[in-house]
Every structure is written in C-alpha cells, then in structure tokens.
Amino acid sequence: MPFYRYFKRKWLLNRPFPDRWLKLLEQRVPVYRQLPSNYREKLRKHLVILMDEKRFEGCGGLEMTEEMRVVILAYASVMILEETADYYAGLQSILVYPYDYQAPVYEVDENGFVTEGFEHRKGEYWGGGNIVLSWPEIDKQLYEDDYEGNLIYHEFSHLLDDKYGLSAGIDQNDLPIRDDEWTHVLAKAYRRLNQRMYENRDSVLDMYGTESPAEFFSVSTEAFFTKPDEIHRENPDLYRMLNQFYKLDPLRWRG
Ligand SMILES: [Zn+2]
Numbered sequence: 252m253p254f255y256r257y258f259k260r261k262w263l264l265n266r267p268f269p270d271r272w273l274k275l276l277e278q279r280v281p282v283y284r285q286l287p288s289n290y291r292e293k294l295r296k297h298l299v300i301l302m303d304e305k306r307f308e309g310c311g312g313l314e315m316t317e318e319m320r321v322v323i324l325a326y327a328s329v330m331i332l333e334e335t336a337d338y339y340a341g342l343q344s345i346l347v348y349p350y351d352y353q354a355p356v357y358e359v360d361e362n363g364f365v366t367e368g369f370e371h372r373k374g375e376y377w378g379g380g381n382i383v384l385s386w387p388e389i390d391k392q393l394y395e396d397d398y399e400g401n402l403i404y405h406e407f408s409h410l411l412d413d414k415y416g417l418s419a420g421i422d423q424n425d426l427p428i429r430d431d432e433w434t435h436v437l438a439k440a441y442r443r444l445n446q447r448m449y450e451n452r453d454s455v456l457d458m459y460g461t462e463s464p465a466e467f468f469s470v471s472t473e474a475f476f477t478k479p480d481e482i483h484r485e486n487p488d489l490y491r492m493l494n495q496f497y498k499l500d501p502l503r504w505r506g
Pocket residue numbers: 376405406409466469
C-alpha cells in the first residue's frame with residue numbers, strides 16, 4: 252500500500268463520524284441495526300474509507316446522492332467486516348442507473364445461431380473492476396420486508412470471487428479441479444442446486460445460481476447474509492464454508 256494511502260486512511264479515521272451518515276445508517280440500512288455493536292463500529296470505519304476511495308458514476312441521468320453512496324458502501328462494508336480484502340482494491344467505479352439498464356447481448360448457441368439484442372439487467376459485474384447497479388432495485392430490496400436477495404452483496408461478491416479465485420476451482424462440467432474442502436463443498440452444492448432445478452424443486456438459493464459456479468457463489472453470498480437461518484438449514488456445509496471465508500456468522504446477528 253502506498254504511504255500516502257496509509258496516512259490518509261489514518262487521518263480519515265481520526266475524524267468524527269459524520270452525523271448525517273449515522274442517521275442514514277440507522278434509517279436506511281436495515282442490516283446496521285442487526286449488527287452487534289463492535290461490528291457497527293467496524294462498519295463505520297470501513298464506510299469512511301470506502302466513501303473516500305471509491306468512485307461513483309450516476310448514469311442515465313441519475314444524480315448520485317450521499318444517501319445512495321452510503322447505502323451501497325455500507326452493504327459492501329458488511330461483507331468485509333472481518334476480512335478487509337484490501338477494501339476492494341480492484342474496484343474502479345460503481346455505475347448506478349435510475350432504472351434496470353439495458354445490456355447488449357451477443358450469444359451463439361450450439362447450432363451457430365447468433366442472438367443479438369438488449370436485455371434488462373438489475374446489476375452486473377464487469378471483470379476488471381466495474382460494478383453496475385440499478386438504484387430502484389436496491390431501494391425495493393431494502394425497504395420491502397418480504398423481498399429476498401440483495402443486489403449489492405451479489406455484485407460485490409463477484410469482486411471477492413475474482414480476487415480470491417473462489418469459484419475458479421470448478422470446471423465447465425461442474426467438477427472440482429482443485430483438491431480443497433472449499434472447492435468440494437461449493438461444487439457439490441452447485442450440482443445440488445442444478446439437480447433441484449431439474450427436478451422442479453425449490454431452494455433457498457435463487458435459481459439464477461445455476462448459471463455458473465461464479466453466479467452460484469454470489470447467490471449463496473446473498474442468502475448467507477439475508478437469510479442465514481434458511482441456508483444453514485438447507486445446506487449446513489455450504490453455510491460453514493461461507494462462514495469460514497467471510498469469518499462472519501450472520502446467524503447470530505438476528506436479535
Ligand atoms: Zn452475478
């Protein structure tokens with residue numbers, strides 16, 4: 252880490268935490284209230300650093316507000332409470348849209364047919380460090396009680412996956428090509444979700460996770476943080492591995 256960054260972070264952490272941000276955390280970031288107090292303090296520190304270092308771009312005419320930045324980076328902070336992951340060092344910018352944005356699609360199927368067009372997306376991670384998010388989707392997820400999933404956890408976990416090669420141990424045939432416990436558990440859980448989809452059975456995990464091992468990891472992360480009791484019940488091994496990776500135990504946060 253460059254010296255100036257080290258000193259800048261130190262300096263930032265010595266300043267009083269802004270009242271406005273605290274109000275936003277309390278009112279607009281539901282998970283903040285569920286955290287034990289030592290984690291609340293840690294989250295505030297991470298937030299101060301991320302707010303200083305990460306760049307946002309409002310797209311499609313969206314004017315970025317302080318509230319949007321605090322909400323997005325507060326959730327990003329939750330995931331790194333125990334493992335700072337160098338504060339998402341590879342993250343270049345966070346692009347935020349005022350609607351589900353349109354992503355260009357170009358696909359070639361087995362028979363060589365090409366599909367071109369646009370697809371509505373709520374969020375996306377572009378390898379190389381850019382995250383795209385739809386603000387209305389986040390708004391809906393955070394303030395509708397029965398909404399399942401969390402776009403912020405989803406997209407930021409792709410960054411962690413890239414950094415640590417978490418899903419890279421599973422090959423195209425869904426078989427582990429690395430011989431470690433993490434990879435075996437992930438591969439098994441991934442096959443299990445595919446099996447459930449094939450048999451038309453429900454899962455606590457979003458079926459979007461069947462797309463690829465990388466999507467599976469991100470979908471599992473969403474469930475780990477938003478419905479820990481359910482994922483723990485459905486697949487205790489997967490919960491245990493996520494618990495080891497994040498060094499966090501969201502099961503204990505519900506009070
Ligand atoms: Zn994804």
